[in-house]
Every structure is written in C-alpha cells, then in structure tokens.
Amino acid sequence: MKLLFLFLLVGVSWASYVKMKEVQPxxxxxxxxxxxxxxxxxxxxxxxxxxxxxxxxxxxxxxxxxxxxxxxxxxxxxxxxxxxxxxxxxxxxxxxxxxxxxxxxxxxxxxxxxTPPAGEDYPLRIAIYGDMGVNNSMALPFLKRDVSLGLYDFILHVGDFAYDMYEENGRVGDHFMNMIQPLAANLPYMTCPGNHESAYNFSHYSHRFSMPGARSSLFYSFDAGAAHFVSISTEVYYFTQYGLKLISDQYQWLRDDLKRASSPENRRKRPWIIVFGHRPMYCSNSDDIDCSVEYTRVGLYGFYALEPLLKEYGVDIALWAHEHSYERTWPLYDGQMYNGTTHPYTDPGAPVHIVTGSAGCREGRDKFKHKPAPWSAFRSQDYGYTKFHTFNKTHIYVEQVSADLNGSVIDSFWLIKNKLRFTL
Ligand SMILES: [Fe+2]
CATH class of the missing domain: 2.60.40.380 (Purple acid phosphatase-like, N-terminal)
Structure with missing residues (x-):
C-alpha cells in the first residue's frame, strides 16, 4: 500500500513538473x-x-x-x-x-x-547580418557582448535562420530562437525571410516572427530615426508556390511605400531609405548561380524588376545576405557605377549594395570569383557582421566586423548627403 502511494506521489509530481515546464515561456x-x-x-x-x-x-x-x-x-x-x-x-x-x-x-x-527617442533627430546603431545557424554561429559571441553593452538600438537579421527551423520537427527552430534570446529579448529583432525558411510555405518564419503590418512578416516597412527601413521577400521570385500574385502584390506595395517615403515632406524628415532582403542584386561569389540569376534586379519575364524602383525613389543602401561572405559595392545602377569621382559615396545618385551573410552556419563560407566586377569595392570571406550607424540626416557610417580577427573592423565607409546639408 505504501509503495503504491509512493508511486502515485512520484507520478503526480512528475506530471505537474512536466505541465509546469510546458507553460514556461x-x-x-x-x-x-x-x-x-x-x-x-x-x-x-x-x-x-x-x-x-x-x-x-x-x-x-x-x-x-x-x-x-x-x-x-x-x-x-x-x-x-x-x-x-x-x-x-x-x-x-x-x-x-x-x-x-x-x-x-x-x-x-x-x-x-x-525605446528610441521621439522624432527623427537622433543617431541609430544597428547590427546587421544574415545566414546564422545553430551550428557555427561565429558572430554570435560578439553580438552577445555588444548587446550586453547596449551598443545597438535594434538588429536586422537578413534571412536564413537556424539551418533550418523546420528540421527535427521544428526543434531546430526552437533551439535557434532560444539561442538568440540573449539578443532578441533585449532589443527589437527585425527580419526578412530567406530561402532556408521555405519549408511548409514559410510557416515557421511567418509564425515565429511578428513584424509590423499584416503580411505574415513577409514584407513591411518601419521608420526609425532619420531612416525609413523596408523589408522585402526576395524569395517570392524564387519559390513558385508563392505564385505571381504575391510577386505583384509586393511590387505594388513596394512602389507605393517608396513613393510615400520619398515624398519631399517625408524625405525632409527622414532622408535615408534603406531596403533589405535576402538574395543580393549584386555579388561576385563563385559557389553557385545565384550571382548571375538576379531575378529581383531584372524581374521575371520582364516584369516586376525591383532595381528601377530603388533608383527611381532614391534608395540609399540595399542590404542583402545569402552569400556567406561580405561585399560592398560602389554606388551603382544596372551594372554601371555612379559618381566615380574622388568621393563616390557623397550624393551618389544610385544605391550602395552591401551583402552581409557571414554570421556563420553549417554551410561554411562562400568563395569569390577570381576577378571581381569593377563595381565591387571590398569583399571578405571572414565570418562577421555589419555595424550600421545613421549619425544624422546627412551621415551614415558602416563598419564590417570580422569574427575571424577577434572583432576587428575590416571595412568601413561613410555615406554622405552633402547637398542636403545646405537645405536643412
Ligand atoms: Fe540564403
């Protein structure tokens, strides 16, 4: 009788322990x-x-x-x-x-x-990277250190999470979300979808992240400081299950959003327009065909090309990932460099592209073509992440941090709106 009572007691305690664990956030x-x-x-x-x-x-x-x-x-x-x-x-x-x-x-x-200050006249500090997995997440210790020191206002994770969130019946996704909790529980963790989120119609991505707007976190925009940030899904161009309607919906939404953001009144308030999405419009890697199949840039069947929108509405910087490396371009449009003067990043007249997909994952690094195109200004295979500072309405400063070199800065540049200085 005593033994039965003991078994019952252990059983009840175990059941309540399991229940307690299941409701623990x-x-x-x-x-x-x-x-x-x-x-x-x-x-x-x-x-x-x-x-x-x-x-x-x-x-x-x-x-x-x-x-x-x-x-x-x-x-x-x-x-x-x-x-x-x-x-x-x-x-x-x-x-x-x-x-x-x-x-x-x-x-x-x-x-x-x-929370950030009110208005637009305050500096923003952002950490940016893509392609971080549960294994080989080389940038994570540096990011944890930076976040614990309060170095950022928010993070942009430019697609490809966990590798992959759906694996092991979703346990890899759970593991990843717990792994980034020291970052993401302490500052906004803003995202866009990558190709590694495609399983089950992107359902892990859409359910787990809560981005603004009502489009399952696939595309949206937000204002912060002197910048307007626009997140797009490049994957609608590559996964046919989305259908043409989603490509068309995003295209029209992006055109309207950029048009609104670039109105004279909004541009005075927030001169910077930053677009981010997973697959680059420009890259010089040699690992696969992705640097030559740039659907987002040129569109599909001659429709929905996004690069002309970036140019027409004066997007300043386009941030990408997907290639497991870092690459910065000169300002360019349609493969041609703009403003090739001694100060190419002052009032350039075309977007600067940055590929920052080197946070680290099980797939390792991506190699570069031997000879880069003339528009490629700097590239590195080091693991790392990007520090992005909008100082004010006229100056942005970008640094690339190398995890291989213990947090050293391996690239930096200023983007300057010189003409605007005289109109503010
Ligand atoms: Fe990718």
Whole structure:
C-alpha cells in the first residue's frame, strides 16, 4: 500500500513538473510594432497558457495582455506550440523598460529594452547580418557582448535562420530562437525571410516572427530615426508556390511605400531609405548561380524588376545576405557605377549594395570569383557582421566586423548627403 502511494506521489509530481515546464515561456523576442514606441513581445509555450507581459520603467507594475495561436509544425510528429504575442503600446520614448513574459502559471526571467527617442533627430546603431545557424554561429559571441553593452538600438537579421527551423520537427527552430534570446529579448529583432525558411510555405518564419503590418512578416516597412527601413521577400521570385500574385502584390506595395517615403515632406524628415532582403542584386561569389540569376534586379519575364524602383525613389543602401561572405559595392545602377569621382559615396545618385551573410552556419563560407566586377569595392570571406550607424540626416557610417580577427573592423565607409546639408 505504501509503495503504491509512493508511486502515485512520484507520478503526480512528475506530471505537474512536466505541465509546469510546458507553460514556461521560452524563445522570447521583441520587434517594433506600428511605431518605435510600440514593442511586440513574442514567445512560445508547449501547452496552452495566458499571454501576459508584466512591465514598467523601474519595476514590472503594469500588465499587458495579448493572445496566442497554436502553431503545428508540418513534420511527421506534428509538434505543437503556442506562440504568444503581446503588444506594449504608447511607451515613453527614450526610456528603459523592464519586463517579464508569461502567465500566472510561470513568468520568464526579467529582461529590459530601451525605446528610441521621439522624432527623427537622433543617431541609430544597428547590427546587421544574415545566414546564422545553430551550428557555427561565429558572430554570435560578439553580438552577445555588444548587446550586453547596449551598443545597438535594434538588429536586422537578413534571412536564413537556424539551418533550418523546420528540421527535427521544428526543434531546430526552437533551439535557434532560444539561442538568440540573449539578443532578441533585449532589443527589437527585425527580419526578412530567406530561402532556408521555405519549408511548409514559410510557416515557421511567418509564425515565429511578428513584424509590423499584416503580411505574415513577409514584407513591411518601419521608420526609425532619420531612416525609413523596408523589408522585402526576395524569395517570392524564387519559390513558385508563392505564385505571381504575391510577386505583384509586393511590387505594388513596394512602389507605393517608396513613393510615400520619398515624398519631399517625408524625405525632409527622414532622408535615408534603406531596403533589405535576402538574395543580393549584386555579388561576385563563385559557389553557385545565384550571382548571375538576379531575378529581383531584372524581374521575371520582364516584369516586376525591383532595381528601377530603388533608383527611381532614391534608395540609399540595399542590404542583402545569402552569400556567406561580405561585399560592398560602389554606388551603382544596372551594372554601371555612379559618381566615380574622388568621393563616390557623397550624393551618389544610385544605391550602395552591401551583402552581409557571414554570421556563420553549417554551410561554411562562400568563395569569390577570381576577378571581381569593377563595381565591387571590398569583399571578405571572414565570418562577421555589419555595424550600421545613421549619425544624422546627412551621415551614415558602416563598419564590417570580422569574427575571424577577434572583432576587428575590416571595412568601413561613410555615406554622405552633402547637398542636403545646405537645405536643412
Ligand atoms: Fe540564403
């Protein structure tokens, strides 16, 4: 009898331990909502639970409530998780908040984030990279150090996560989201989809990330500081399951978005327009055909070419990844360099392209063609990431950090709007 009682006790304790673990929040990450003083907190549990965030300036004395959706991985096991989203609205600008995510069944540890100042006249510091996996994520220790020192306002992860989130019935995705939690729980982690997210119609990407707008995080834009950031899915050009309608929808949305952002009034407020997407329009790698099949640049069947939009609406910088290397171009359009003077990055008249896909993944590095095109200004196979500073309305400073060289800067340049200086 005593033995039976003991078995029952152990059984009940184990069941309640499992239940407690299943409702414990994990994979906590932040993103901007409809404005930079609106933060969306996203996390996962493996059983149903309420979606609450306790937050405040010095202590967690406020409560925000959101909701969850059940996400079922399409693999054999049909693993299920609840993805919770809570939006913290009307936050004070330029203010540090502390928060805990979860429910009364269990909250996370306490994290903090800082909202950007109001208006446009403040510098922004951003870490940018693509192609980071759970294995060989060489840039991660440096990024963790930088984030713990408060060096960035947000991160742009330019596609290709985990390698791949759907693998092992979604466990690789869970592992990756927990791996980046020290970054993403402390600052907005803004994203775009890459080819490694294509499984099950991009469902892991669309469910796990909460980007602004209502397009499953596939394409969207946001304003921060003196810049307008535009995230696009280059993958709509490469995966036919999207269909032509999505290519057309994104094209029209991008044209309208860039047109609005480049109106004289908006341009005065936010002179910089930055576009980011996964597959580059220009690269000089030799590993596959991707540097010669540039559908986003030239369009499909002569339609929906994106490069003319970048030129027409004065996009300043186009950020890409996909190639596991770093490459900076001279300002260029249609393969031709612009403003080849002694100061090519001052009022260039065409976008500068940066490929930064060297954060590290199981596929290793991508080699370069022996002879780069004349538009290629600098390239490196070192693992690393990009530090991107918009100092003000006229000056952007970009640095490439090498993980191979223990965090040394291997490339840098200033992009300057000299003419604007006399009109501000
Ligand atoms: Fe890729």
């Amino acid at each position: 994990e994979q906590i990450h932040l993103s901007f909502g409809d404005a930079t003083n609106e933060i969306v907190v996203t996390w996962s549990t493996f059983a149903q639970a309420k979606s609450k965030v306790l937050y405040g300036v010095h202590q967690t004395n406020k409560v925000a409530v959101g909701g969850s959706t059940v996400f079922v991985d399409s693999g054999k096991e049909k693993r299920k998780q609840w993805i919770h989203k809570v939006t913290l609205k009307d936050l004070a600008h330029d203010t540090k908040y502390v928060y805990k995510a979860g429910s009364d069944s269990g909250y996370s540890e306490q994290f903090s984030f800082k």
